[in-house]
Amino acid sequence: MKILKKGFTLAEVLITLAVIGVIASVTLPNLKADIDKNVMAQSLRTNVSVLKSGFAQMKAKEDVDDIRDTVLWSDLVSQGVSASSGQDIKEQVKKQFGKYFKVDKMTSGIPANIKVNNLKLTADNTMNSYVRFYMANSATYNFIFYPASYTSNCNKEFCNPVADLILDVNGDKGPNIYGKDIYRFYIGETGDLYPYGSEAVKDYNSEIKLWSDESACAGKDPKGDGFSCTARVIEEGYSINYR
Numbered sequence: 001m002k003i004l005k006k007g008f009t010l011a012e013v014l015i016t017l018a019v020i021g022v023i024a025s026v027t028l029p030n031l032k033a034d035i036d037k038n039v040m041a042q043s044l045r046t047n048v049s050v051l052k053s054g055f056a057q058m059k060a061k062e063d064v065d066d067i068r069d070t071v072l073w074s075d076l077v078s079q080g081v082s083a084s085s086g087q088d089i090k091e092q093v094k095k096q097f098g099k100y101f102k103v104d105k106m107t108s109g110i111p112a113n114i115k116v117n118n119l120k121l122t123a124d125n126t127m128n129s130y131v132r133f134y135m136a137n138s139a140t141y142n143f144i145f146y147p148a149s150y151t152s153n154c155n156k157e158f159c160n161p162v163a164d165l166i167l168d169v170n171g172d173k174g175p176n177i178y179g180k181d182i183y184r185f186y187i188g189e190t191g192d193l194y195p196y197g198s199e200a201v202k203d204y205n206s207e208i209k210l211w212s213d214e215s216a217c218a219g220k221d222p223k224g225d226g227f228s229c230t231a232r233v234i235e236e237g238y239s240i241n242y243r
Helices: 010-061 071-079 087-097 199-204 229-235
Strands: 103-108 131-135 140-145 163-168 182-187 193-195
Touching: 010 163, 010 182, 010 193, 010 229, 071 087, 071 140, 087 103, 087 131, 182 229, 193 199, 193 229
Parallel strands: none
Antiparallel strands: 103 131, 131 140, 140 163, 163 182, 182 193
């Protein structure tokens, strides 16, 4: 009895390969985008931990409970350090900050390739006045340091931010988009980080919207400025659940 061996024709093989190619062209970009978002969200988690640990070490080593009583704030920030400060004061700030964080270099202002957020608003010059630390882990920490201030009888979670922080988890590398690789915080007097879009920040500064506000960072395709997405990513377990 003769056994017939049946195989695929060339046409069938080519059609199958074409279908696979179409499916791959649709799914692979989405898969890569999801992987990239996960990498950035986990890098945010790592850098938040680094910052909290560094500020805790700063307080412990200098035996203070309030970060405004550390050398960095009481001696240096009190001189009004900013992007326009002289090189001497910047070097002192870098040296003091570098005692607790691994700093590669320190600059100021906004890099030319930082874009607007994913919401296509007007050009963002927010970082022009920031002191910019390039970290050994490839992130950049951009600070506006606030001189020490003390609010008596404060009944809020925090009343005296000591700095505004814009954290870029992968430095000058793209996409340079708020809510993707760039995140914004207040730093409180305890050294804790308060993300824009959180209840605590809204309570302190009513002009900053909660991330759940539909005009801030809600839904699959947020329409706000991207700042408030910081709280959303953290509150949702360091996940970027939007485009």
